[in-house]
Amino acid sequence: MRFIYVLLITILIPSLLCAQQVLPSHYLALKIKRNGIQDNTWNGGHGLALTLPSPPFDKEISDSIMDERRRLINASSNPFGVIGFNNNGTYDSDYSGFMSSNIIHENLKTIENTHVALGASKSGQRREIFIAGTAVNTADNRIGIIVARLYSTEDPSNRHLFGENGLVLLRSDQIAPTANRLKLLGLYATPTNPTNKLRLVILAKTNNATRAYIVALLSNGLIDTSFGQNGIQLLDTRGNVDFDTARLTRSQHQVVSRRDFYLSWTTTIGFSSIINVRKFFFPDGNLDPNSRPISLRVEIGKVDKHYVSINNSRMAIVSSIPQAKKSAYHIGIFSSSDGSPDIAFSGDGRRYFVRNFPTQLKLRAIAFANDQKLYFIERSNRQPDNEIVISRRLMDNSNQGALDNTYGINSQIQVNKNMIRTPNGNILNTPVKLNATNAFIEELTNDHILVITGSVGAIYEP
Secondary structure, eight states: OOOEEEEEOOOOOOTTOTTSEEOOOEEEEEEEETTSOBOTTHHHHTSEEEEOOSSOOOSOEEEEEEOTTOOEEEEETTTTEEEEEOTTSOEEEEEEEEOOHHHHHTTEEEEEEEEEEEOOOSSSSOOOEEEEEEEEEETTSOOEEEEEEOOOSSOGGGGGGSTBTTEEEEEHHHHOTTOSEEEEEEEEEOTTSTTOOEEEEEEEEOSSOEEEEEEEEOTTSOBOTTTTBTTEEEOOOSSOOOTTTOEEEESOOOSSOOOEEEEEEEEEETTEEEEEEEEEETTTOOBOTTSOOEEEEEOSSOOSEEEEEEOSSEEEEEEEEEOSSSEEEEEEEEETTTOOBOTTTTTTSEEEEEEOOSSOEEEEEEEEOTTSEEEEEEEEOOSSSOOEEEEEEEOSTTTTTEEOTTSSBTTEEEEOGGGOBOTTSOBOOSOOOOOOOOEEEEOOOSSEEEEEEEEEOOEEOO
């Protein structure tokens, strides 16, 4: 399997540097070779792409997807829309667009947890783009989920055939009548279906419990009443779901073959934690009867965050456990088909690692490749400039999770301000904060890794 790493990086620059111009919210792309070295031949010899979308955004990248032509589409919550890159790193205006603020303002005030999906394409050249997000506060102070169909390059007018002005607002009482909080976990399309049916995976929290639902929409934005109970199906999670830690993981990142997905969340018991994972089929949302529910107990401390990644045969569950000055990780390896522990790995399918790095690291993403290499994306708090650290571990049964010393320099690559250049080609000479909030991993070529960073306020010379 081949990967793109998509990271969110925010650069904070001291205000006293007023002699130089600071522009808001750029997307930055760096291409990294498979061995962990920056590829300076990429994007016309620049080695990176620096793009300022219009309008500028001030929220993080919240989702990422790739089409069959290796075009990369990232979702943004504010403004509500997407920004795309071609497979050579150049800005793709055909796959970029935002809903105008005057349309959205009448429906809601704040959007979070935005996700993106690609629908069918009449000509096979470009696909329609769907985005959805959690409407934190609607005009009448109700919570809900907003769904939009952006312009198609083939028929720009067809966006308005979806909902009202291209928007659909699902209110909480349509999903769970007593819900007081909602969270969108995922948005999926059925690209092989010309009607472009959508599936939304939503968490609904009441005073007593948190439950997960699938909501089905038709191509015109109406609820598909032929699905589940009047278009809504309760997922059989075999217990209560934790609202704050729940996440959704896709088994494959290809557009057409998204066959199943994994819902996971953390339960804290005293000074230990349990990572729960359930496997569901797409698009019907049924629990996989052949995959046992996973409850991975982590008894060495409370879990800060957990991540799940699946390759062709195995599943990796990585939990980050905060330490005073170091970072510790608990790794569990399971069969991706039936959920059984991989006892060939470390005897019981689990390992505990303390990260050897000068400062504490924050885990932001993992990716489990088919060659049994597990990639980590972390953010350091090194001062005055922090950085993004990418490393990989060898997860075959002989190496038992050891760091790959053939990758990068000293088994890792450190993405820092020295990789960022101003338009004049100069290195930034001021303290820079790299705050990686989200990271996403998609498929690319056989011998390269592409690092995409977003929300970058870069220093430009006057």
